[in-house]
Amino acid sequence: MKKKLIGLFGILILSVVLSACSNYKFKADTEYVIEDFTVTNHKGEEVSLDTFKGKPWLAMFIFTNCTTICQPMTFNMTEIQAALKERGVEDYNIVGFSVDPANDTPEVLSGYLSHFTLTDESKWNLVTGYDQKWIEQFALNSFKSLVKMPTEGDQVIHGSSFYLVDENGVAVKSYAGSEDVPVDTIAIDIETLIEERLGK
Template structure:
């Protein structure tokens, strides 16, 4: 009799914990940490298709700055972005885009960007837009004005200076949150928050559907 009561107690406790967790998830309140209005743009993606700010509106998107000739953080960032997409796939989410702005547009033609992306196992390539089709001065000014981040081609060498953040942009074209897009093993405090990004995107999508 005591064994049955103990078993019932354990089952009830587990159900209570699950209920609390589910309730916490459903009541998650997304809080923007930034408010950057993205400037209008017209660019070409790795498929040769025209992409504008207006064409991205209507659903959230997550952005990063990379270039294919990068020998440091860009490949890890792209890999991390593919992991974020895997999290989104697990949640069954479809209403989002992934945008990568090339900071070396002279080298990064659509063909080069397409070849670059093929090195990565991405769950759904159709959601990606690796962008080019502008000059160096434009991307440096665009990054600073729209995302408050530095992009700079050095006078010596070909390794463009740029940040490693991921930016969450809402359905209205406003960047509302940024995350670490790259982390080194010894710097675990800046680990890429894959689950947080996925939950934030899910919340924006759900909030958008309620409007």
Template sequence: MKKKSVMLVLILALSSVLTACGSYKFEPEMNIEVQDFSVTNQKNEQVSLDTFKGKPWLAMFIFTNCNTICPPMTFNMTEVQKALQDEGVEDYQIVAFSIDPEVDKPDVLTNYLKSYSVPDASKWQLLTGYDQKFIEQFAMKSFNSHVKNDPNSDQVIHMGSYYLVNADGIVVKDYSGNTEVPVETIVADMKALTK
């Protein structure tokens, strides 16, 4: 019994030392400068790239009429936000670019966000106020992300990734946002970038 107790104390002490040493080191995997933009958010306010500079942000591409991956991506992002809150990470934004801006007006985006259990809506920026051609080119140039209207339906073809943008407006990493979302890694990366 004593031997087990001593082992448990040693294991706990070792894990404390490793945690204290900050064994996690953030490694950027991408280096893409986000192009400047001036758009409208769900509150009908003008925002630009400068609005987000100075703190890291998580970006994604969604649309409110999506009948495939957008609902799970949005739900998964609320789970990421809960985990960020649990770890005390405060200084960040979540930025969702609508890829169907003709339909996704500010009030539509506001109602869309209300349909999810968002831990802190003040951190969310759902963006619109541009045309389809702009968002398709912007997604490719700024995030290396494919966005394309489906000519045979009301759907938009797009990727299911989250993108981590640093405080300088550089995309440094991407993650799956649809299935097997690496929540712990995202939180660790955000913590590293907010220090």
């Protein structure tokens, strides 16, 4: 009798968990319309906002000479990509905007990215090809995020958030990107967004 009760209890818990998963609905927290842009990725290719429309994408702000959060952020993004692969999610992109475009050429960005183990590099676009003033204004206008070149030193001030941009070019959620990153939540959000809005 005791074994039967334990078995029934286990089934009940499992059904509650499965029900919670199937009832999960994507809920946007932000509504930041991304300004149009045309930039150059780490492969030397020209990409624009239109390039990424039709699929959700994850955005971040980094630079290769960063001595603090940028490498951990990039590593955390690789963990998110691994989680997406585990869930069978393929229709997405990752866009990393350099906040130090004068130094971060496509070749430098490509070398930086080569130090990380990527599940699928074709999804990645580390981008440059603009001036400092542009990226500072773009980050503020499109993501409500601060980017600032200091008057002394070479460590650009920038945020550590990851942003989920939907298929229409609207940033709908932001997450911690350097510490306590909700890797599974981000993967589930992207998967749910694709299923709900794109019917895939």
